[in-house]
Amino acid sequence: MKKTILICLLGYLCVPTSTTTAQVADSPGADFLHRSRPSVSPDPGDSHRGGAIRPDTLSIGVDRTTNKRAVENPAASEDKVWIYIEIEGSLPDEPLVLSRWSRYNGLGFEKEEAESHILETVSPDFFRGMLPTISAASNTIVESIAKPEYIGLNLGDHKVMPPILAFPGDSILIRYNTARSETLFAGPQGRGAELQQVLATLLDNYEFTPAQLIVVEDRSRYLSNGGTDAKLHSAGKLFGRFLQVVEKGREQMDVLDKRISDSVLVQKIDKQLEVYRDDIPEDRLLLYRADILGKYYAKLSRKLGRILDGHSDPAGDAKATHLLDMLTAHYMKGFDESLVTGGGVDFWIGLAEAKWIYENTAPLQWISRVEKGYSRDILIESYFLRKGKALGDFDTQLEKGIAMVSDSLVHNNLQAVKSARSVGTRIAPVKFLAADGTKVPLNHWKDKVVLVEFWISGCGACYSTYQEIIAPLETYFDGEQRFEMVSVSADKDIDRWKSSIGTYSSVDSENLFLLEEGFGALYSYGIQSYPSFILLGRDGQILRLSGFNRDRDSMISLIEEALEMEFSDVL
The missing domain is CATH 3.40.30.10 (Glutaredoxin)
Structure with a gap:
């Protein structure tokens, strides 16, 4: 009797690897997620983009009667991204939501711009190969990805995975620990996802400097105003930050000059890229680099724009010209070809805004001088989406902007803006x-x-x-x-x-x-x-x-x- 039971148990344990899920502790192979048993597809009503139901863009690819994937040939499915998610620790009573941004338009990763899908999670079982600490899992295939897109994951208000670039054919394992709010990556393209998270953290830490700028019109007057020196010293001790008082204009530009010229961040990023070079293709490394540096230079460009906006004659200021030339030189080193990345788009928009302020030119007039194509279209779209609220002649300018656009997606988006915002349109019955x-x-x-x-x-x-x-x-x-x-x-x-x-x-x-x-x-x-x-x-x-x-x-x-x-x- 004991022998028979042992044979039965061994029978359970010796299931062929092609029909079982992979152990998380294993080193995932190229077919790691392809062999995982998926969960059921979300209901059509669980996906939305601005109220539109999009069940066609997210599927699970599984026949529930046979527990086999509907697509067995990975080579024929390179327009998909496979994502396998494990939740470690107690599972919050909140939905697991996947968001995808098929195109980044410079407005940040707003959920209103994303196609969002509520994912079904399943309880762990022996055949999924889960560790005992795993409380739930979800297996998802994101369909119709023809080019790199941003994908993010949230568990309620908890950010499981900030938006990362995913490529057609990618396969990623994600494990999220709810107690530590920690995300780990594995799978064939797990190293790429991990690197993007490392670079984002690197940028956050670099920007969190020990010095906090206090911008004033007159430093001497500010510092002589009722014990301000003592207050600054006390505040620095209390909050662990050095408070630096700078005068508006020239001294602001001096501080910005040091940030633009500083090569420390570039060196740190390149050092991280070297660590991952053996695991990630060179073209992807270049995009990751452009993405993270673009985000950094975009912030510096916007800061320059704000400084120039209060300047009486920015084009006549040699310092302002120098700063703009430095940022332009950075942009020409590869960013002009990286508008697929959020950082590249943000840098281009921030630099363009600084330039039309510097030249004291109306934005739409400046944009009209940009060579026809997507780089011009993204400026037009961003201008109306970001600045439209301040335009007194919004409808007139929007008509001019739409006439300049050549990209069909941007054109349709601006037409939707026109339909929603134009004078005479009836307010939505929300x-x-x-x-x-x-x-x-x-x-x-x-x-x-x-x-x-x-x-x-x-x-x-x-x-x-x-x-x-x-x-x-x-x-x-x-x-x-x-x-x-x-x-x-x-x-x-x-x-x-x-x-x-x-x-x-x-x-x-x-x-x-x-x-x-x-x-x-x-x-x-x-x-x-x-x-x-x-x-x-x-x-x-x-x-x-x-x-x-x-x-x-x-x-x-x-x-x-x-x-x-x-x-x-x-x-």
């Missing part, structure tokens, strides 16, 4: 949470002109806007039956919203809370910073989304003009 628990859309106030303000608590600009503009407007238009003011909080916490009413908004106004499903709509309207405004007409059509002058008298004039226009047919 519902918001009212203080009494009901849900109401912004077109709820029929036959009224409506000024909607979006804010978040803790925002200094939101606080001053309420105190200096919104509260006076409420007093001025008190009793005006044709006008309504609506206050929308974009806070993440409902209790924080409610406790902030009276400080950031009036207790007497219509107070609403932005629900999770409403963020996509705000994003489509270009509301990505706070405070922001939308002015609506009598039937919910958009009267203005951009170009609001942030002063009381201008806002009063704008609202009075809207009232006169909207009610011109009323005696």
Whole structure:
């Protein structure tokens, strides 16, 4: 009897490797994930991009009746990425979400720009080869990847894997430890994923310098103001950072000059690339390098742009010219061919913005001089998505921008922006949470002109806007039956919203809370910073989304003009 049982147990253990999952501790081969038993495909309703269902782009490739992958020939599936995920430790009661960005447009890795899919996790079992500490796993195939794309993973609010570049045919194992918030990589392309994480950490640590700049107009006046020297010294001891006072303009540029000229970060990055050179193809190493350095130089370019924006004659300043020439030289060393990476795109956009400020040229006019192609198209798209809120003649400029675009994806994206934001478009019927628990859309106030303000608590600009503009407007238009003011909080916490009413908004106004499903709509309207405004007409059509002058008298004039226009047919 004992002998028979032993034979049976050995039978379980001696299953051929082609039909079992690989042990995590093993060194994964090229078919590591291909042999793993996948879980079921997410329901179509579990994937979205701006509200659109995309079940066609994420599949699991498994026949549940045979437990075999639907695609058996990896060579015929090079337009896919295989991702096998293991959760080690207690599993939070939150969804595991995969996000993919098929194209980076310079807005950062916003979830509204991604195709997001809720992944099903399965419990561990013997045949999956899991370690005892694994609480759940998920096996996913990302379909239709023809070029490098960014893919990220989140477990609720926990970032399992920041967005990394994945290539067609990649196969990656990811193990996430919930207790330590630690992510480990294995599998055929695990080293590439690991290197990208190492480089991101390297950049974060490099930018976290021990010195904090305090930019002032006049250093002598600042330092002689009531014991400031002592306060700076005490603050440095308390927070472990050296507080450096620099004067606006020239001294800012001197500090920036040192950062641009500093080769320490480049040396550290190249040293890390050498460690991984035997495991990763050279073309990928070059893209990873361009991505991380592009992110660094992009930040320096934006800093230069902000400095030049306050300069009376940047083109006549030799120092400003020198800084711009240095950044341009860095960009020409390979970044002009790396617009597939987020860092490359960010660097190009930041450098272009600094240049049109330096030349004192209207952005769209400067962009029109760029050679026709994707590099110009991405500037046009970024300009309207990032700066559109401040444009008084948004519709006119957008028409000009669309006419200049040659890339079909960028063209379609800007057409969607036009449809969502143009004057006369009706506001989307997205519902918001009212203080009494009901849900109401912004077109709820029929036959009224409506000024909607979006804010978040803790925002200094939101606080001053309420105190200096919104509260006076409420007093001025008190009793005006044709006008309504609506206050929308974009806070993440409902209790924080409610406790902030009276400080950031009036207790007497219509107070609403932005629900999770409403963020996509705000994003489509270009509301990505706070405070922001939308002015609506009598039937919910958009009267203005951009170009609001942030002063009381201008806002009063704008609202009075809207009232006169909207009610011109009323005696």
